[in-house]
Amino acid sequence: MHRRLIAPGALAASLLLAIPASAASYSPGAPGIGDPYYPAYGNGGYDVSHYDLRLQYQPETDKLEGTATLLARTTQDLSRFNLDFLLDVSEVRVNGTKASFTTSGEHELEITPKNPLPKGTAVTVVVRYSGVPSSKKAYGFTSWHRTPDGGVGANEPEAAWWWFPSNDHPLDKATYDVSVAVPDGSQAISNGTLQSVSSRAGWTRYNWRSNKPQATYLATLAVGKFDLTTGTSESGIPIVNAYSKDLGDNYGAARASIERTGEVADWLSEYFGPYPFNALGGYVPNTNTGYALETQTRPFYSPRQFASGTNVSVVVHELAHQWYGDSVSVTGWKDIWINEGFARYAQWLWSEHEGEGTAQEIADYVYASRAADDPFWTVKPGDPGPENQFHIAVYDRGALALQALRNEIGDEAFFAILKGWPKQYSYGNATVGDFVKYAEKVSGQPLASLFDTWLYQAAKPGAPAARAVSIAPRAQGDLVRPKSWKKIAATNSVHEG
8 A cells, every 4th residue: 555654844745746646546456357267367457468487497306496577567556466376485576676475365476566556557576486386286286297307387277376476367468588497408398489598507598488479378388308309380480399208108109290280280270370479399298197288389298198199180189279279369268169169170170181081070970979968968168167168068069069150151251260260369369259240240141049059058959950050960870980080089188187
């Protein structure tokens, strides 16, 4: 709060004039950004434009030390604000001056600047911290994965708390500089382009830069002993891939899949428009998790994704997210269909491309293989609820909605929408409702009823609705499983532990 000053005579008058007339309006920023699925995630009162993270990590002990510098601007008259963070903080400065701080809730760092911050003020926040990420839990879980030779920060919808303080919600996207010192012999992998590498006194520092807006959950850090490969896609995008040296039997399949990243990204650009970033790649640390994640420009893959052999389909899924989920991000977590329905449909298009089953054949199979009383149909992809955010229905029923749209409006309008949408909302945020309006505008057709049927009704669309969009009802005995189905189904755990 603003401290009242008392002084005699003219001095008092001049000092009082210096106090903003709206001082009484200064109030704390909200401890959550307002997402009904995750009320405590993100924060109110400010908007971050850039994160500068200077870190040092010791793989043997899992100790992380860091200084985070956040560039932000206030969106209200602010007396106090929160960051989402779990590690131990030793000092906070706001615009160069020491600020007081405390913790609250499961993951809140409360910061009170020495002087209140008027709305529209440019703010620089410096946080010095240290800790052992794997020792920290919030809400009973951790998003930091310990590996035999290091650690990894990668999860959805939250991962940042374990390695840097942030406004942790996709609505507040920012650019990043991530500089990490690790013992010689280890590597530090992050998003974007590798700006430089330097060694001194037994430590090697890696400097990474993400120059396009990036959601906090899409920022990643992996430290370990990796085999690195570099290259350039045919379209000219630099590629950096990293494979843990101890992947064992999964090493070959992982590498054979992810080395096709450039090819897949170029292929996807035919459907979605130009690749939206200036870097490509993927990494496979030796974790025991089962999921993959579309961390921006450099997706995270679990070794288990390749336990049965090569799986380019999962690479298609995560790279499709670079357009649908990363460049265009959700406004709220209930809009997750904007991410997952489209990434799944990209896998169906890849199947078509590979001659292993058309998108229509896969849609028919998905529709017919789920009986009307299957709980699958009770999940509403357009607003699944936090407990079902990554339910298989968001993926498969979500892709069915797109096939229904394609059949309703025709290929020309459908593919114009797929390519135009990422351009319309590039580097921003959007809702399911925004997509419906956009599809109606491009197609010139009313589509609210179609989307309501496939995204918002807690029941299997009936045979008339399915036939109307050429999704053919079939008896179980008539099912023909598309050749690609095994590979597509193998990615069903992309967001499951």
